[in-house]
Amino acid sequence: MHVINLKEKFAKFSDHWNPRIIGQLNDQDVKIAKVKGEFVWHNHTNEDELFFIIKGSLKIDFKDGPRTINAGEMIIIPRGVEHKPIAEEEVWIMLFEPQSTKHTGEVEHDMTVKSYEKI
16 A cells, blocks of 8 residues: 555656556556547447546537536546547546556547556
């Protein structure tokens, strides 16, 4: 057991849309990422996904309309729901996902991360 300082972890990288693993919990990865700009439409067929906003404001487009999640707020996206995150300014996020979760689901894109760095 050890204390994880989020500010120290976020200081270790500057790129966007490339989550890092900072812990594991009951077969779940705890990831952090810096995001800016638009991501790709995708879904996760078999996994729910939790976004917790650490810093900034994240818009997520859904087929039934957008949702905005602000610092200190979170959203759980049920498996199979297509979504597209958008960050007008840099946003710091924490993700809780099963270890089997693929970055962009079954969508292959230039932004797709195949393996995650542990920091």
